[in-house]
Every structure is written in C-alpha cells, then in structure tokens.
Amino acid sequence: MSQIDQVLTPTTHDLGQFQVRRVLPAKARSMVGPFIFVDQFGPAQLDLGGGMDVRPHPHINLATVTWLFEGAIDHRDSLGTFSTIRPGQVNLMTAGRGIVHSERSPAEERTAGPKLYGMQTWLALPDGREEIDPAFEAVKNLPIVEDGRAKAIVIMGELWGERAPTTTHAHTIYAEIMLGAGGAIPLEEDADERAVMLVGGEAFTSERHAWWNFVSSSRERINQAKSDWRAGRFPVVPGDEEEHIPLPQGTPKTVTYP
Structure with missing residues (x-):
C-alpha cells in the first residue's frame, strides 16, 4: 500500500435533525482528483410529516453526484428531469454551462418520517469542458466486486477490472467499500490522487474556484453566474417553480440543506 500523504478531518455541521460532515474543500486541501466537494449527511430519522427540502438553486462548470445509503430523494431539474434517488442508484447531474435543480423528500416518505443518509459530491469539469451542455x-x-471479506460497489470509473456505466468527464474513480473483519483492499496506482472512501482520479493542472454552488476555473465566470441568478436568467425547474434559494449575501455556505 502506498504511503498516506495527508489525513483530513471532516468539519461537522449540526443542522438540528441531522449532521453533515464535510471533508472537501478543506484548508489543507481543496481537491482530490476532480472531486472538489465531499459531504456525508446523516444517518438521520426526520420528523413525521417533515423532510428534506432543498429549494431550486443553480450550478455551473461542475457535475454533482448523489449516492444514498438509506432513504430517498426526489430530484427535479431545469432540463425537465424527475428522478427518485434510492440506495444502489447513482444520480449524476452535469451542470456544464448552467443548470438549476431541487432535492426534496418524496411525499410517501414524509408520512412515516423520512430517513436520510448519503453522500453528496461535486466533480469539477476539466479544462475545455466546463461549458458543455447540461x-x-x-x-x-x-x-x-467482493471476496467474502470486502465488497465494493463501483459508482464511477474502473476498479479492479470492473467499470461502472456512469459517465465520467475526466479520469475518475468513486466506489463504496465495505470491509468485514479481516478484510483488506488493494489501492491501484493508476489514479493521480486517491482518498479512502474511495474517491480520486485525474489531478487538474489549473486551479478551480468555488463560491456557493458555483465552481469554475474563472472567477469572472462565477461573477457572471451570480449576476445571472440574481437577475433570474437561469431556467426554472418544471414542477418546482414557486420557490428558489436567493443568492447569498457576504460569504455563503457552499450548499444549503434544510
């Protein structure tokens, strides 16, 4: 096994009904491969009749990946997509030149009190592909892949000879790994950067900037996205047109949870 170069301690945010642990971005490191944002939320049992309600908000120049261990989330976006995310299914939303989406607990989950446990990750898009179509x-x-003591679900990219059908915009590896007693995994050497969750992939040669829900190699592009959202120039989300998250004032949180 290769040497461990750095250990990152997640920042924990207590949001009342559940906690969010954020490992990227961190002061000590902003990216691992193309991954620029890594959150674990939950596990949590939300109140009866309540749920998660992340109102419509925009993204540019990145791809979001939602992976659940427990619960369900209704995803809607400005392309007209509706998808209910459940464990075992990966949702990849490529923002490219701009997209708006919302994430809410399904109505049927709210009756019994929704469970919420999963990962939200963002991948920066590579140079020359930041403005692709959403x-x-x-x-x-x-x-x-499993051997009795270790099991891996390949979410994106290739691991131990198995490749996920999920689209990748740069060399990417993302897997959920479960180790039993005495279990161990080999870490392949073909990724420029790797972190054990397992995430990693191609290291970018140009810097990425992040402000709220916007990621780009250009600060000017982020400022343009701010103006566009403030002025209502982003498209709306069909089926979720009545609400939106306003552009934050001052220094914003990177993402807004309920």
Whole structure:
C-alpha cells in the first residue's frame, strides 16, 4: 500500500435533525482528483410529516453526484428531469454551462418520517469542458466486486477490472467499500490522487474556484453566474417553480440543506 500523504478531518455541521460532515474543500486541501466537494449527511430519522427540502438553486462548470445509503430523494431539474434517488442508484447531474435543480423528500416518505443518509459530491469539469451542455443520468446495475471479506460497489470509473456505466468527464474513480473483519483492499496506482472512501482520479493542472454552488476555473465566470441568478436568467425547474434559494449575501455556505 502506498504511503498516506495527508489525513483530513471532516468539519461537522449540526443542522438540528441531522449532521453533515464535510471533508472537501478543506484548508489543507481543496481537491482530490476532480472531486472538489465531499459531504456525508446523516444517518438521520426526520420528523413525521417533515423532510428534506432543498429549494431550486443553480450550478455551473461542475457535475454533482448523489449516492444514498438509506432513504430517498426526489430530484427535479431545469432540463425537465424527475428522478427518485434510492440506495444502489447513482444520480449524476452535469451542470456544464448552467443548470438549476431541487432535492426534496418524496411525499410517501414524509408520512412515516423520512430517513436520510448519503453522500453528496461535486466533480469539477476539466479544462475545455466546463461549458458543455447540461445533462442528467440515473444509473443502476452498478458492478460489484467482493471476496467474502470486502465488497465494493463501483459508482464511477474502473476498479479492479470492473467499470461502472456512469459517465465520467475526466479520469475518475468513486466506489463504496465495505470491509468485514479481516478484510483488506488493494489501492491501484493508476489514479493521480486517491482518498479512502474511495474517491480520486485525474489531478487538474489549473486551479478551480468555488463560491456557493458555483465552481469554475474563472472567477469572472462565477461573477457572471451570480449576476445571472440574481437577475433570474437561469431556467426554472418544471414542477418546482414557486420557490428558489436567493443568492447569498457576504460569504455563503457552499450548499444549503434544510
């Protein structure tokens, strides 16, 4: 196993009904491969009749990946997509030149009190591809590698000879790994950067900037996105047009949870 170069301690945010642990971005490191944002939220049991309600908000120049261990989330976006995310399904939303989406607990989950436990990650798009067309895909039937003491679900990229069908915009590896007693995994050497969750992939040669829900290699592009959202120039989300998250004042949180 290669040497561990750095250990990052997540920042924990207590949001009342659940906690969010954020490992990227951190002061000590902003990216691992293309991954520029890594949150674990939950596990949590939300109040009866309540739920998660992340109102419509915009993204540019990145791709979001939602992966659940427990619970369900209704995703809607400005492409007209509607998808209910459940464990075992990866949702990849490519923002590219701009997209708006919302994430809410399904109505049927609210009756019993929604469970919420999962990962939200953002991947910066590579140079020359930051302004591609927005897109969405929900991928099931992901490859599983196991040997009795270790099990890996390949969410994106290739691991131990198995490749996920999920689109990748740069060399990317993302897997959920479960170790039993005495279990161990080999860490392949072909990724420029790796972190054990397992995430990693291609290291970018140009810097990425992040402000609120915007990521770009250009600060000017982020300022343009701010103006566009403030002026209502982003598209709306069909089926979720009545609300939105306003542009923050001052220094914003990177993402808004309920």
